Amino acid sequence: MNRRENLSQVLAAAIRKECTAHNARMPRTTWPWLALAGMALLADQLSKALIASSLMLGERIPLTSFFNLVHVLNPGAAFSFLADAGGWQRYAFSVLGIALSVWMAREIRQSKTSRMECFAYAMIIGGALGNVVDRVLRGAVTDFLDFHWQGMHWPAFNFADIAINIGVLVMLLGLRRQSRSAQARDGRPA
DSSP, rough: OOOOHHHHHHHHHHHHHHHHHHHHHOOOOHHHHHHHHHHHHHHHHHHHHHHHHHHHHOEEEOOOSSSSEEEEEESSGGTTTTTTSSSEEEEEEEEHHHHHHHHHHHHHTTSOOOHHHHHHHHHHHHHHHHHHHHHHSSSSSSEEEEEEEEEOOOOOOOOOHHHHHHHHHHHHHHHHHHHHHHHHHTTTOO
């Protein structure tokens, strides 16, 4: 056996060992939740790409008496919060989205995290990273869902925002369930 073959066998063995050690540290139950986050991220990015390729920036297509498809860019956060802040918010919201996603991914890895919490975290991760991708690549988030009634428009939003809101709602329902369980254990009325 020459040195090159020996070196490649040593490297292959080291890679196998590291992958095995990494998989041992990452519980099998983690992967489905990270896959769910990835699916939310993918659905968000595909829908935004479809809108960007189908509508000009600022274009609106009325679909019902209360709903339009639009193509707008939001440099701020939810409801265009800080949209006119001068650009620093792009980086701040990107760092915040990444930091929260890393923290939530670590929480998912904890064996004590409930399935309900894992679902909530996965949806929030997918949505947060979907908007981070927009901020990093485009400098603003692409929004396209526009609901309105009698001339009043709810701020346009996207699938990432829907995923985040579903995650927060599930998290709040989980907290309420925990609170009621604790009250029942302590004999207090719910």
